[in-house]
Amino acid sequence: MGESIRAVIFDFGGVIVPGSPSGDGADSPFALLERDHGLPTGLLWQALYMENEGWLRLRVGEGSEAEWQACAHARVAAVVDAETAARVLTSFAANRTPGAAVGPPTFNPGMLDLLARLRGRVRLQLLSNAAPGLEADLRAHYRVDHLFDDVVNSATVHLAKPDPRVYRLAARRLGLPPAACFFTDDLLANIEAARAEGMTAHHFVTGCAGLQDALRAAGVAWE
Numbered sequence: 001m002g003e004s005i006r007a008v009i010f011d012f013g014g015v016i017v018p019g020s021p022s023g024d025g026a027d028s029p030f031a032l033l034e035r036d037h038g039l040p041t042g043l044l045w046q047a048l049y050m051e052n053e054g055w056l057r058l059r060v061g062e063g064s065e066a067e068w069q070a071c072a073h074a075r076v077a078a079v080v081d082a083e084t085a086a087r088v089l090t091s092f093a094a095n096r097t098p099g100a101a102v103g104p105p106t107f108n109p110g111m112l113d114l115l116a117r118l119r120g121r122v123r124l125q126l127l128s129n130a131a132p133g134l135e136a137d138l139r140a141h142y143r144v145d146h147l148f149d150d151v152v153n154s155a156t157v158h159l160a161k162p163d164p165r166v167y168r169l170a171a172r173r174l175g176l177p178p179a180a181c182f183f184t185d186d187l188l189a190n191i192e193a194a195r196a197e198g199m200t201a202h203h204f205v206t207g208c209a210g211l212q213d214a215l216r217a218a219g220v221a222w223e
Contacts, residue, residue: 003179005200005220007149008118009170011161012128014186015204015211016111016144037088039080044092047075059129061155068131069093105142110208115147117222127170127183129154129161150174161185162193171199182218184211 013019030044049055054071057063069089076085118124126148128134132155138145145151152170154160159169171178178198185191186204194201202214215222 003177005122005182005218006180007123007125007171007174007176007182008215008220009125009127009174009181009183009199010115011185011187011190011204012126012130012134015108015184016115016126017105017107017142019186033088033091036091037080037084039076039088043076043079044088047072048092051075056160058131059154059160060158061132062158065131107142108208110212112144112147114208114212114222115144118220119147121222122182122220123149123174123176125150125152125170125174127152127161127166131155161187161190164193164197167194167197167199171197182215182220184214 010016011019031041033039034041034044048068052068052071052075054063054068058065058068073082073085073089076088115124124147126138128151130153132153134153135145135151135156138148138151150170150173152166152173154166157166157169159166161167167178167183171181174181178194179200181199182202183191183194183199184202184204185194188203191201191203200218202211204211
């Protein structure tokens with residue numbers, strides 16, 4: 001008989017809160033900014049994360065926010081004019097998740113209720129590729145730090161998904177084997193890496209309802 005699930009590990013941006021385009025479709029923060037400023041679909045996600053050396057350094061605790069934004073500006077300005085690029089990135093910086101403590105926090109529907117119901121039944125962990133300061137944002141802005149038994153911020157531990165070592169670290173910090181952990185993320189590469197380490201993993205593309213179905217299938221009860 002296989003290992004029973006004793007911990008659920010959540011990505012943050014794209015799962016707990018709106019994040020990458022893959023989980024949010026036309027209503028993602030990126031799609032809204034692109035529509036408002038007449039940018040090609042997918043440009044911002046690529047410029048800020050997928051094709052940004054500054055972000056790859058920042059997410060493991062190196063470099064700086066200024067370097068990250070400069071790299072993004074250069075990428076966007078190559079497609080539109082420099083002034084438009086500056087306006088778009090200023091809007092992003094004022095509303096990005098995780099990171100900015102402006103305005104009320106926005107959560108994906110059903111996620112806070114699910115976290116509250118799971119708490120005490122299984123261990124809960126956050127495993128996020130994020131900039132320095134995520135831990136403080138969870139306390140001061142999102143006010144959800146109390147829902148998690150542990151937070152693994154890539155910038156703090158200097159390891160980022162999908163590096164296999166970060167999944168091993170996450171399980172070790174919970175005091176559990178990877179096979180006792182259920183992981184959910186909106187990026188497929190991160191899901192595949194978690195599975196390779198022995199975790200049960202769910203690709204978060206159908207919202208909280210899909211996650212609940214996957215949890216039930218894995219034997220995790222909260223109702």
